[in-house]
Amino acid sequence: MVDSLRDQLLKSGIVKQLKDEKRQQQPPARQGSPHGKGKPPHRPNKPARSQEEMDLAKAYAMRAQTEAAERKRLEQAAAEQARLKRERKAKLQQLLEGKALNKADADQVRHFEYGGKIRRVYVDAPQLAELNAGKLGIVQHGGHYVLVTQSIAEQVRDIDPHLLALLVDPATGGVGEDGVPDDLMW
Template sequence: MAHSLRDQLLKAGLVTEAQLEKANQPKPAPSRQPQQHNQTSRRDNRPARTVEKPQRTENKAPRPTPKEKSDLAQFYAARAKTEREEREQAEQRQREIAARRKQTREQVAALITANLQNVDDADIRYNFVVGDNIKYLYVTEAQQQALADGNLAITFLGGKRCLIPLDIAQQILALDPDKLIVINSPDAEDPLTPTHLPQGERG
């Protein structure tokens, strides 16, 4: 019956002998393992590739050794000690200068107080110059002449105008050259011009 169908198809021209022979050939059995699996197997057999990450190179200073740390600590300690000693010495010098100034002021004040020549009821006004200012104090007639002759001097103590002998004025200037003391020069053209006129007025 199969041959009858074959003959009928051939006679009808629906198929050819070659097509019938090809149709009768057995089909190959399909592969049990999928192609993808084979590719995976081949990849699995390859050695694993290791990817190394590049290491970062940072410019870090080497850490100091314990000995270097000790030397550095000693250096800073020595410098701190030196600075502290210099500061203490400077403060000590300032204290000494202040103490000497105080002692000098006390000695000057003692000399002025012990040798003060002011007279409370003096009625002659005596003018003298301090810088650009004309000042005055009241003196007796004898004191006026002594001032004109340069035998008396004028100074200040606590804001008060004080008459003192010339030799006491010279002692005060030896102690404190900046102390304001007015001494009249008999040979000066202007009788109001003192021979000693320091910068500024201090009591």
């Protein structure tokens, strides 16, 4: 059987139950004069809260306070993450401005794996050779794949490694024994 919060607090000992609740109630206040000259009209007094009710109210207040503090902490953390993301995006925009090597008349397709899917970028023959040798890299920016130099690709890796789509390791050359680039899994 599910107990109410009050019953659970009573059982755990957080809220102390008094045997004599009448002791906690205050005696009724005096009534004013029958004519009420200069005095407010008589209102019946509310019964005083018992110690048990006060402790329960304190427990609710403490819980509300901790929940509010947790919400505030989460909001601050989210705001900080958003600020950092904006800063990285601005740095990346500034870094890539005017440095894209993509050509509109490129006729060869270079496939690569990024984000769990096979993607493609169009390059010309010299760019394909340099890309496979690790002299060029591919960066995901603004929903597009941008061909950049190795140094720019490494700077992008320092800013946000998730945006570096392809940078072949120059030591291995990026091509397996079968002549297929290592980053492709056919």
